Amino acid sequence: MRGGSHSSNRVFAVKGKSVYICQNCGYKTYRWTGKCPECGSWGSFVEEVVVSAPKKTRAGWVKPSTSEPLPLERIGEKQAERIPTGLKEFDRVLGGGIVKGSVSLISGEPGIGKSTFLLQISDIFSQSGNVLYVTAEESPEQIALRATRLGIKSKNLFVLAENNLQEVEKQVERIKPELVVFDSIQTLYLPYIESAAGSVSQVRESAAFITNLCKGKGITAFIVGHVTKEGTIAGPKVLEHIVDAVFQFEGDRGYNFRVFRSLKNRFGSTGELAVFEMTEKGLVEVSNPSEFFLSERPTGKPGSAIFAGMEGSCPILLEVQALVTRAVFTTPQRRAKGIDSNRLSIIVAVIEKELGYPLRNFDVFVNVVGGVKVNEPAVDLPIAAAIISSYLDRPIKENLVLFGEIGLTGEVRKVRLEELRQKEAEKNGFEVLKGIKTISELPEKALV
16 A cells, blocks of 8 residues: 555654655655556656654644635735835736745746746845845856846845845844845755655645745745746645746747746736847846847748737737758658647647648648747638748748638637737737638738
């Protein structure tokens, strides 16, 4: 019998009892096993000592609660106090500014610009109060060098090189900061948790400790989190549930821009997006992302289509490129970057069936320029147009913008927020393709 439980996944043990915990999903078992039965990962179990369960009292396992249920109509709506940073795009993603006393998690690949951006935010906050930057990965000298490069010389910005959260708490009591940055959660630890920093237990308890500390004192906090090779946030999923908001930096380090995306926000809408350009002076917000992404678009070239997408409530124009070339090997390649490869295979199959193009003999490559990831079905139509354009070697009309979902029978379906997409296209001098009902009309209505 396995020691862990699939349903509750809870382990009650005496003090000093060790269990094995999967570092990917948090599954617990009393015996070591090579493969996790929950998430299927290999070699992810690490032995950890479990803290003893609370002692039973006369009232039960926990102290009885003194709170009482209240009718909804008696509960007044309390507006959260927001602090604007002056970065309009950043404030928009947050829902109007940083909420005082909130705890936010910012994740991203190494070198993407998380620490640089949070140092810039710390400088903004230090103009009105003390800020504590807790660096558990870098030395204070490295932070100072980055601050000098960014032109930051604030006297209210304090840097603390410490991994022990109990020691950090003492400095928070002494400095009384308005903002605390923890860089990063995977390198912090609590000494009474008998496991290494970065383990599931340490990450979970450290996040809870930070949340209780900051919310109890009304301190705003940003926590830096690492990501796995699959692009997901490292550590247990409960980490994302504990914090108030989760944001992620995206983008290829080969490009000079970064996409700041909202994955969870208790004080605003999710899915919002802001674009920043990486410069020598740090990250600079891009006020018109559509113009930025289309600035280097080739003109008169087959295989290039403009897509009007939605990121949260913000419309954005992106370039979708396709390359159709005769297959060298028996099995043609279907490669996609920025979109789901399975979706690409479906679109290719629909084009072959409805238009009769022998794409089974051709390799098809599709890319959303700039490294932006698109997950909405409205990108189907520009993908199909770009593939047809490349196959026929005919460019798409110069100022044409496309969006629409393609069904398996070749029909073009409506998508959400069409008016906002059209306004964004017109604002940037483009025209939306209208009146198309099937993809068989694309060569006639979209191509030159």
